[in-house]
Amino acid sequence: MPGPDPEDRGSVLLDLYLALSRRMTGVAGWQLKRRQARGKEDAARLPERLGRTEVPRPDGPLVWFHAASVGESLSILELLRRLLDSRPDLHALITTGTRSSAALLGPRLPDRCLHQFVPVDALPAVQSFLDHWKPDLAVWTESEFWPALMHETRARGIPMLLVNARLSARSRNRWRRLSGLSRHLLGGFDYVLAQDATTCSYLKELGVSEERIEVTGTLKEGSAPLGCDDDAFRLLSRALSGRRVWLAASTHAGEEEPVLAAHRIARRQYPNLLLVLAPRHPERGDEVAELIAGQGWNMARRSEGALPDMHTEVYLADTLGEMGLWFRLAAVSFIGGSLADIGGHNPFEPAALGSAILTGPHVDNFRDAFARFEEAGAALTVTDGATLGAALADTLQPEVAAAMASAAWDASSAGAAVTDRALKLLLDHLPEPV
Template identity: 35%
Template sequence: MTRYLYSLLLLLLSPFIAFYLYQIRGKRNIGYRSHFGERFGVVQRNAAKNSIVIHCASVGEVLAASPLIKRVLHAHPNERILITCNTPTGRAEIQKQFGDAVDLCYLPIDFAFAAKKFIRTVKPKLLIVLETELWPNLFYYAKKNHCAITVVNARLSEKSYLGYKRFASLSRQMMQHIDVLASHNEEDGRRFIDLGLDASRMQSTGSIKFDIHIDDGDKLKLDALKAQIGNRPVWIAGSTHPNEHEQVIAAHQSILNQHPNTLLIIAPRHPEQFEPVADLLAQSKIKYSRRSNTYDKGCQVLLADTLGELKFLYGSATIAFIGGSLIERGGHNPLEAAASAVGVLSGPSTYNFSHIYPELVAMEGAIICHNKEQLGEQIISYLSDIQAAKVLGNNAHTCLAKNQGAINRTLNVIDSLVEQ
């Protein structure tokens, strides 16, 4: 009965959801208007039948899951792989990473009719979802059509847990549909069990986000960027958001008073923020270049208005700030900086990475700054003491290396389900 009420509520909200995606999000990013039928379960009838479906919500999950997906492709060359996502940037990254090696489409909104149509058309043999992409109707119709379900790299913050707990009956039904849940750690796993997951179906595999490395192609791009920048201090602000861009720019202005030759690389989280950030820089009378254009050696800020480059951009900096944390957004992945042995600065909002930050801070690879003033002060300190910055970066890399191996453990879970 609970799922029926959930489905009815979604159906009543469907005009508003469609309007929001097509008109509001579509105005900011025209990609939301493309392939719109897929949002309602309309996919090509010959698309990836009897495939392994892997769902990555957005570009961050695609980047994190790409090494795992490549291992799945290698381990199961005769299986068709369909990767689904929710955002145009995620879709573009899937195409960039895998080309024609996989099929792709948007995961339908969790309307009962859309989930049912999607599952009946695709007929997947295995559904793999990343992190906390838990959808009652998708799971229900997958199990009804004899499809195994696994949640990998599963995480559940205390805040999310309390949210699911409010809808205990619906959460319990979802948990009962999961064949195997591969969680970040025992603590996350216990939260899923408390929501109704059978304890025998939980495995603690660690986070695949630790299994990150800088490949040869990225190293070549990084070398070219370093040659462009030359010998000057650099700090980077990755995955910044509105109301945070301004704080980062203000911090940089204070840094320029102490270190006037410093370059800030600012990488907004979403493409629709590229122009607003450019406007903010112009209003602040800061000389800037755009990564997508010709680099000016005299610029004070490099606006990273490209997609899929952030991982190697971190390697050009002495110190990194990870965005989504000076506002109440929960933060973003600090391990991309750690992979290049670059130390991490973060704001106080890190709940999306509560499985990473405590250990990273404890191992002295990251520092929490509570406002833009503290951020500016820390960067000035590390730019004045490069050796201290190197120690912070090396500690971050040590934390990363210590926790690697989750991809192998997760692949074992997937293999066992494919071979059933």
């Protein structure tokens, strides 16, 4: 006898999930309190995670963007600005799930845009959130899919778009085991803009119909260059007095050791070389500082307000929101999350600010982008501290760094078309202005 139909099985799974979700408010509240105790939730804004807020809904049409965390939220800022410029009658709401994203977004949000923490996926919290905000359009980014939130949004007839979609092989395999459920959820998107052909094929396999998806590239290509504080840039430039500087950006546990080994190798050729070491998570600052000090480096810490002097060998940039500053100061940038098996981080940010790019091999999150950069001579792949050190010493030669930075700029400069396409899609799914 044939097994149960995947669609029927998916419907049953969704019904079971929603039944559980209706009863999860108490458990969610307990989990949020635990996260708050660990510093992962903002106590003053905890009600937002349960769908409650004292912030009034603005009058007129409202577009709701959901972005999981820092990278996703920053990638849509240029799209958000252009959308609000195009429609003066619009307001926008952006939801994220992390304190770091809220801290970074606050000063960067354009007028007529609000931030809230996304509600937990308990149905009462989701319903409270949607009852209050009543969005006219819901825009998901990348691949954070919460079943109750997606189901309830679709059930209310709110158009749903997925932009900048990216799905890893690991996530695709998890969803394949729930293929019926994925078809219920992903089939609810009115249209999808995928970053690459691989994501496109995965999403079609999981339930997005052929006529509702296209490959455009990543919005991170079309994002405005990261900003920086002009006074801080001038102050640091004076403190560095023309020294060669390289950056290890967004490093993760296990990557600082090979970065420091590479720094030691490169300093044989460039004795005055300064490393700016910027951990992905600044709360790891004490741990990284202990490692640096344990190896005998002369170190200064950004979080303590210290500036590097001529004796500083490693400058620990354990702060949030200053990556635009470091990319401007560094001739060469190693992009972390790539020696550790994290999936890599955004290469378009250093490319937009004139920094040559080095990376490890684990770049699944940006594989197409890094392949394009390497083909253009804009990036080099390394495998460990020794190869990073050798590549760094070579790339620090002014003519090599300049050629790679120029190639990176050329390879990324076509990105404005990605934002143009996303903007048109959003405008096409909004009600006409009154």
